[in-house]
Amino acid sequence: MAAGIGGKENKIMIREVDMYQCVCDKSHVDDFNGYVAWSDETMAAEAAYESGWTNIEGKDYCPDCYVYDEELDEYTPKKKL
Ligand SMILES: [Zn+2]
Numbered sequence: 001m002a003a004g005i006g007g008k009e010n011k012i013m014i015r016e017v018d019m020y021q022c023v024c025d026k027s028h029v030d031d032f033n034g035y036v037a038w039s040d041e042t043m044a045a046e047a048a049y050e051s052g053w054t055n056i057e058g059k060d061y062c063p064d065c066y067v068y069d070e071e072l073d074e075y076t077p078k079k080k081l
Helices: 041-050
Strands: 054-056 059-061 066-069 074-077
Touching: 054 074
Parallel strands: none
Antiparallel strands: 054 059, 066 074
């Protein structure tokens, strides 16, 4: 994956950078607001949470994949249909 496209003779100023993205643990959705990745991990997380994503027990969920459970008084991932 990291192999240089075009080999070492390629002088075009493109380089590989590390990007961060949130991927829904359930639906594997990885885009919102038209973005799929950020250069900063914190920005990626903030953008996700501003878009209604949440983190439950260390896993990220998009707004379609979690519900508020009134009995537990907390957000839980949706059950599989
Ligand atoms: Zn999802």
